[in-house]
Amino acid sequence: MHFESPIKRRISRKIMVGNVPVGGDAPISVQSMTNTETCDVDATIAQIRAIANAGADIVRVSVPSMDAAEAFKSIRKQIDTPLVADIHFDYKIALKVAEYGVDCLRINPGNIGNKDRIREVVDCARDKNIPIRIGINAGSLEKDLQKKYGEPTPAALVESAYRQISYFDELDFQNFKLSLKASDIFMTVAAYRTIASQIDNPLHLGITEAGGLRSGTVKSSIGLGILLMDGIGDTIRVSLAADPVQEIKVGWDMLRSLKLRNRGINFIACPSCSRQNFDVIKTMNQLEERLEDVVVPLDVAVIGCVVNGPGEAKEADLGLTGGTPNNLIYEDGKPSNKLKNSELVDEFEKQIRSKVAQKEKEIENLIAKS
Numbered sequence: 001m002h003f004e005s006p007i008k009r010r011i012s013r014k015i016m017v018g019n020v021p022v023g024g025d026a027p028i029s030v031q032s033m034t035n036t037e038t039c040d041v042d043a044t045i046a047q048i049r050a051i052a053n054a055g056a057d058i059v060r061v062s063v064p065s066m067d068a069a070e071a072f073k074s075i076r077k078q079i080d081t082p083l084v085a086d087i088h089f090d091y092k093i094a095l096k097v098a099e100y101g102v103d104c105l106r107i108n109p110g111n112i113g114n115k116d117r118i119r120e121v122v123d124c125a126r127d128k129n130i131p132i133r134i135g136i137n138a139g140s141l142e143k144d145l146q147k148k149y150g151e152p153t154p155a156a157l158v159e160s161a162y163r164q165i166s167y168f169d170e171l172d173f174q175n176f177k178l179s180l181k182a183s184d185i186f187m188t189v190a191a192y193r194t195i196a197s198q199i200d201n202p203l204h205l206g207i208t209e210a211g212g213l214r215s216g217t218v219k220s221s222i223g224l225g226i227l228l229m230d231g232i233g234d235t236i237r238v239s240l241a242a243d244p245v246q247e248i249k250v251g252w253d254m255l256r257s258l259k260l261r262n263r264g265i266n267f268i269a270c271p272s273c274s275r276q277n278f279d280v281i282k283t284m285n286q287l288e289e290r291l292e293d294v295v296v297p298l299d300v301a302v303i304g305c306v307v308n309g310p311g312e313a314k315e316a317d318l319g320l321t322g323g324t325p326n327n328l329i330y331e332d333g334k335p336s337n338k339l340k341n342s343e344l345v346d347e348f349e350k351q352i353r354s355k356v357a358q359k360e361k362e363i364e365n366l367i368a369k370s
């Protein structure tokens with residue numbers, strides 16, 4: 001039996017980040033941020049491509065100086081993926097990257113100076129139809145709010161958000177999304193829950209400074225998982241002290257686990273034990289690595305023996321169940337062929353790729369008919 005996701009998403013306004021819709025009925029987008037020196041154009045382009053190939057819908061690039069803005073100009077010309085420019089303090093950088101073709105500005109109006117400067121940026125964003133992300137972060141709360149609340153709290157994050165939103169309200173600018181990040185899960189969840197019930201702008205989710213690959217993945221999965229289960233969140237960024245490509249993979253795994261969005265192979269694998277009839281862990285790792293390029297959603301079971309193998313295999317598009325002297329492959333729930341351990345990975349990969357090709361054809365036909 002396949003369970004559908006019971007999640008009912010919060011209704012939000014839709015904005016466009018380049019050609020990627022965020023909010024409304026749009027799929028939850030996955031994004032990451034480069035960590036190269038932006039002025040190193042070749043390195044930044046290579047990293048944006050790697051992030052996009054891993055499945056990023058949107059990529060953010062830090063633009064801390066006018067030199068970086070000039071580098072952004074060259075990057076923009078060579079990259080089709082929607083780009084967000086991360087800018088603090090200097091409104092002229094925002095105007096520059098807007099001229100060079102940015103798809104979204106991450107900028108907090110309160111930190112770019114007086115109202116004339118804010119107005120100039122907002123007028124420019126309005127003219128060019130560029131959305132803005134307000135990014136509230138517990139680590140950089142305004143000094144008076146730190147004093148008022150004593151320490152970062154959900155209420156302090158929300159008050160800071162309203163302060164930023166008020167600048168846009170005054171200028172009648174609603175083409176924005178908002179994030180309210182803290183490294184503490186409880187604070188982040190409480191802040192997002194509050195703001196989600198009070199405004200209808202799209203929300204960008206993240207647990208900031210979550211940690212390294214393992215610890216940050218766990219923390220982000222719990223924090224974002226709670227919010228996503230609540231139906232909150234229109235775009236996500238998993239912040240890891242790791243290769244940004246990993247952030248995209250983890251983001252997709254989250255959405256796939258919650259059945260909010262699907263991409264690539266969903267592996268169902270047993271942890272293995274002494275009953276295994278082939279090396280489950282090695283086989284699983286090899287298949288996962290070889291099939292990273294697959295985009296079409298497919299369920300593949302890799303189970304070491306007949307205890308759970310047939311049951312799982314019957315639910316998957318393709319299933320491998322360990323057995324002696326041969327392992328059994330299931331296709332669409334029915335036994336199809338047998339494979340020896342010596343040929344297992346190569347042959348099963350071929351069968352998976354052939355199933356992927358078949359699914360791609362089916363999708364093409366559906367698109368052609370619609």
Ligand code: SF4
Nearest residue numbers: 270272273276304305
């Ligand atoms: S499915 Fe079989 S091999 Fe895998 S963990 Fe269970 S009993 Fe062990």
